[in-house]
Amino acid sequence: xxxxxxxxxxxxxxxxQVETTPVAERSEEETKAGLANVxxxxxxxxxxxxxxxxxxxxxxxxxxxxxxxxxxxxxxxQCFGLMVYAFLFMPLTQEGYEPDYGQAQVxxxxxxxxxxxxxxxxxxxxxxxxxxxxxxxxxAEHWLEYRENLDKVTISYMIAATDDESPHTAAEVLxxxxxxxxxxxxxxxAI
Numbered sequence: 001x002x003x004x005x006x007x008x009x010x011x012x013x014x015x016x017q018v019e020t021t022p023v024a025e026r027s028e029e030e031t032k033a034g035l036a037n038v039x040x041x042x043x044x045x046x047x048x049x050x051x052x053x054x055x056x057x058x059x060x061x062x063x064x065x066x067x068x069x070x071x072x073x074x075x076x077x078q079c080f081g082l083m084v085y086a087f088l089f090m091p092l093t094q095e096g097y098e099p100d101y102g103q104a105q106v107x108x109x110x111x112x113x114x115x116x117x118x119x120x121x122x123x124x125x126x127x128x129x130x131x132x133x134x135x136x137x138x139x140a141e142h143w144l145e146y147r148e149n150l151d152k153v154t155i156s157y158m159i160a161a162t163d164d165e166s167p168h169t170a171a172e173v174l175x176x177x178x179x180x181x182x183x184x185x186x187x188x189x190a191i
Contacts, residue, residue, distance in 0.1 A: 009040060009047070013042075013066060022093040053111075055177035060178075063077065075128045076185050080181050081128070105128065119134070130181060135147065
């Protein structure tokens with residue numbers, strides 16, 4: 001049976017939720033109802049935040065230390081999350097959905113940096129969006145290649161997590177996000 005992109009996105013959302021906050025076993029009816037009632041936009045926000053969090057872990061980064069010693073890196077994480085959101089959402093535009101980058105920025109920021117003072121969070125969000133726009137508008141070959149690689153890894157992760165016939169598992173794809181985040185951190189450290 002062929003699964004649509006929206007169904008795959010909703011399924012991935014549930015799988016990510018189960019991985020981060022295990023819940024009591026649900027009946028098949030509850031699971032189906034959960035899939036049907038997931039807001040596509042909320043699912044994309046959650047998945048982008050989840051992937052970014054896992055990328056930070058895979059890259060061996062330490063946001064709490066960077067808050068004190070290398071504040072600009074928090075904006076890089078925010079940028080990365082927004083880029084993942086953009087690539088997750090891109091196929092949905094063919095279905096008539098419009099991305100909400102304003103809400104995405106806030107939701108991803110609040111998720112990644114829970115507990116940070118609102119004025120500091122606002123600074124991180126602004127910094128991340130500025131970086132996002134720079135990369136999105138860049139014509140340099142290395143940025144074109146970076147965007148293409150992040151897009152491929154994002155879609156590969158979705159397929160690996162939601163398709164039993166995928167040649168890779170989600171666990172095999174997740175470290176690639178860490179590598180891509182490290183590249184982004186290095187690029188902004190060099191500036």
